[in-house]
Amino acid sequence: MRNVDAAGLGIGDDHPTRIMGVLNVSSESPYDPSVFADPGEAAAYVDEELIDEGADIVDVGLESANKRFEVLSAEEELERLDTAVQTVESTSGDAVFSIETRYHEVAEAALDRGFDMVNDICGFADPEMPAVCEEYDVAVAKMASPPDIERPGAVEETPWAERKSAEWTESADYVDQVYEALRQNGLTDKTIVDPAFGGWSEAQTLEDDRETLRRLREFRALGRPTLISINRKNFLRSVADRSTEEALPVSLAATAMAVDRGAHVVRTHDVAETVDAAKIGDAFRRRLVADAEVGVEELDVTDPGELRRHAAAAGVEIDPEQRVRRALRVTGLDEAERERLEAAAAGTDATVAGADGALVIGTPEEITDLAESVEKPALTDALSRAATRSR
Template identity: 80%
Template sequence: MRTVDAAGLGIGDEYPPRIMGVLNVSEESPYDPSVFADPGEAAAYVDDELVGEGADIVDVGLESANKRFEVLAADEELDRLDTAVETLESTSGDAVWSIETRYHEVAEAALDRGFEMVNDICGFADPEMPRVCEEYDVAVSKMASPPDLERPGAVEKPDDIYDALELNGFTDKTIVDPAFGGWSEDKTVEDDRETFRRLREFRGYGRPVLVSINRKNFLRT
């Protein structure tokens, strides 16, 4: 199993499981406790509720996965990046900061401004994303998604996840994400549960695996 170094945070079999906390700066995101527009309030949430409760990584979402909303273009995501950066600069906790995006331009801008990891929710549908991550020598989580940059979404059937993860290859620091939850309207809870039961199979890539559970849909809490 390949070990990934995420800005000094070891991820892989030689290390304990790492916890990723989520901060959203998108007002349309459905999980209200994680949504903030004010950097000061967001920073307090990160310090107290995420890092303070054990999060090793803070993943910042710039837009919602909710299918009721239009997908943001790269320049619209960039407009929201200021709030994320101000939050990062205002926190005191020690965590790796990850930017959730599918655009290489957004990833590059975030890395230039203090972010240390990328969470690609379109699985390298942007062919420039691997190049950016390699040039900045950062860890990148690659979510299994249809190869459509304009509409990210989880692959419904577990047997199809392999092809999605292999799209445009891997970087040396890629973490694979089979994709759970509400990214697809067609993906059922049973699809998620089957993927969960088969998680060991995805270790066949020899890379760490990100398990991103949607609490509302998957755990029903």
């Protein structure tokens, strides 16, 4: 899993969950407490209600992404940028400032004027967006979307038969589409992936969002940190039959679950409470063994679907009935070491496969035996520790 540096803020497995507070300078935005037109009032809100309550990142929106409103042009977004910039300049607290936009022109102007990262709600539908983010060497959150700058999050509207195949389109479910939408148009080294929770299209259902949360670990196979935005969302409210005003408890419960399943950034309007929920998720999530020095990373795999994602990312075909035990990614092997691993796996149910590094799958006992076949003590130790880690 690649860690991302966002203006000095570490995001990823090696860091605590980061909290992204929200500020809107758009009159269309649906959450009134976070909407401001006056930079002084906006700055006070950012300092007192976001940063002081624990926000690591402040995400500033220039327009509402609600599909009921007309999409602003890049020029119209730029007209609102002054308020956002004046807010950042008037804020006394310490945070990473993110500009939410779908246009590379707006992202570039915001980065030139003091912003630290980008939140692209259209998933690089603007083909120049990745290049701008790479030029400025900034973190960028990429939300799963079709290649349409006017349809953020509406992954079902992607022409999948053209982009993948008719056969794939026929068999793919909603989570498959979200995963592939995040892969479309590539990922920068500092991309953070966002699975697009919420009613972004008429076709998206509450069960689609619930299934995405159930299968959140699958997105770890993309090798990038994950951002979630689930605060008071309808797919949670409907489970407990709560209004938006009553939905904070269900949001906090889901936040702790999401952190356990791999969320690294949580976008929220309820900062102080979400900080606590994220701390609970961090305290009780699975502790994976990772040793970058010798190239061993335990993968967060709990079911066959998650294993298939990692196998596909490694270019490995596995038995669809492959039983889940432990899964490790091993890099930096020389040819002799790899051959010894493969030989040790022969005749067992363990698997060693993959061109770019080795994907190692097996029981703790099998992986321990494999580890003993590598004549490199540090690697043997790392493999053994990962194999025998307590669940």
